[in-house]
Amino acid sequence: MTLILSKSDVMKLLDMKDCIGAVEKAFSEMSNGTAILPLRTVIKPEGGLSLYMPAYLRQSGALACKVVTVYKDNPSKFGLPTTIGKVLLQSPETGDVTCIMDGGFLTAVRTGAASGVATRYLARNEKNMTAGVFGAGVQAKMQLWAMNEVRDLKRAFVYDISSEAMEKFISEMTVKLKMEVRKAASPEEILDCDIICTATSSAVPLFDGSKLREGTHINGIGSHTPNARELDSETIKRSLLVGDSLEACINEAGDIMIPLSENDITKEHFYAELGDIVSGKKPGRTNERQITLFKSNGLAIQDAATAQIVYLKAVETGIGTRVEI
Numbered sequence: 001m002t003l004i005l006s007k008s009d010v011m012k013l014l015d016m017k018d019c020i021g022a023v024e025k026a027f028s029e030m031s032n033g034t035a036i037l038p039l040r041t042v043i044k045p046e047g048g049l050s051l052y053m054p055a056y057l058r059q060s061g062a063l064a065c066k067v068v069t070v071y072k073d074n075p076s077k078f079g080l081p082t083t084i085g086k087v088l089l090q091s092p093e094t095g096d097v098t099c100i101m102d103g104g105f106l107t108a109v110r111t112g113a114a115s116g117v118a119t120r121y122l123a124r125n126e127k128n129m130t131a132g133v134f135g136a137g138v139q140a141k142m143q144l145w146a147m148n149e150v151r152d153l154k155r156a157f158v159y160d161i162s163s164e165a166m167e168k169f170i171s172e173m174t175v176k177l178k179m180e181v182r183k184a185a186s187p188e189e190i191l192d193c194d195i196i197c198t199a200t201s202s203a204v205p206l207f208d209g210s211k212l213r214e215g216t217h218i219n220g221i222g223s224h225t226p227n228a229r230e231l232d233s234e235t236i237k238r239s240l241l242v243g244d245s246l247e248a249c250i251n252e253a254g255d256i257m258i259p260l261s262e263n264d265i266t267k268e269h270f271y272a273e274l275g276d277i278v279s280g281k282k283p284g285r286t287n288e289r290q291i292t293l294f295k296s297n298g299l300a301i302q303d304a305a306t307a308q309i310v311y312l313k314a315v316e317t318g319i320g321t322r323v324e325i
């Protein structure tokens with residue numbers, strides 16, 4: 001029997017704290033050589049993009065493949081979201097598909113969780129810190145949730161070009177995190193925060209990196225194509241650069257590829273993969289003045305680790321529908 005989990009099932013089962021733990025272990029497996037992470041396969045049918053993201057975590061026993069599609073005309077033509085994702089979880093013992101679950105909420109939480117792990121190892125750790133988020137969409141909310149799990153936040157600021165999105169973000173997150181969340185009057189106001197997340201759909205830099213304060217930690221998660229970037233070259237140059245994967249950063253991320261192609265940085269500027277910091281091969285932040293940056297592209301190991309904890313909790317609590325396929 002295969003277990004089917006809808007979006008609302010996954011929302012009941014998945015918690016940020018558990019997800020940060022699972023994703024941290026997945027990055028450690030990546031560094032220790034027990035993760036198998038083939039390149040994502042992309043097919044371009046007429047209507048859009050279809051991406052296949054497989055991964056296996058040997059120690060955790062998580063074997064999964066996420067299928068994500070990006071079809072721009074879906075909302076207007078079919079009343080469907082632009083991005084749709086489903087995760088297929090298999091038993092590493094038999095190979096059989098044990099569970100098929102919705103991947104939308106899962107993707108947002110696992111993306112937040114990777115930033116949570118990075119923040120834990122790279123941000124300063126003080127009482128009453130402030131967090132600033134560029135973007136007020138789905139991902140941005142999960143970023144703030146994750147930062148709040150790993151640091152003592154007293155206040156958060158949000159900046160988005162849409163005031164409606166900001167209002168929604170503030171009303172939802174104030175209740176969810178029981179924290180003061182304010183609208184930033186300008187992008188510069190976000191730069192006064194201790195921890196910054198960029199989670200927008202912008203293809204151009206969101207702020208002037210020369211204005212970043214010493215000691216800031218940044219999680220850059222939004223842009224992920226060679227020609228789009230949320231961070232300018234000055235930000236990259238001034239930062240201790242950590243990425244989820246070196247390969248993804250230099251082949252997919254405009255944030256890194258553009259300064260590389262313009263000779264503002266060399267490949268040696270890339271300090272470490274997050275897994276190497278989690279596993280202790282390299283230290284994270286070493287002083288209070290460093291500007292640290294985590295560039296996230298999104299890896300299938302995050303999906304596999306997260307899908308597995310969702311499945312195990314579903315079995316434990318009896319949530320979901322079993323079908324014979």
Ligand SMILES: NC(=O)c1ccc[n+]([C@@H]2O[C@H](COP(=O)([O-])OP(=O)(O)OC[C@H]3O[C@@H](n4cnc5c(N)ncnc54)[C@H](O)[C@@H]3O)[C@@H](O)[C@H]2O)c1
Nearest residue numbers: 135137138139160161165199200201202221222296297298
């Ligand atoms: N790194 C990862 O693993 C990962 C995973 C999922 C999504 N993403 C990326 O994260 C980004 C955000 O995704 P989402 O689902 O939250 O999208 P969304 O459409 O829900 O939200 C994006 C927000 O960015 C805002 N925005 C655009 N330009 C801006 C600017 N210049 N300044 C301030 N705000 C601006 C928009 O108004 C919107 O509210 C996308 O680029 C997506 O591809 C990354």
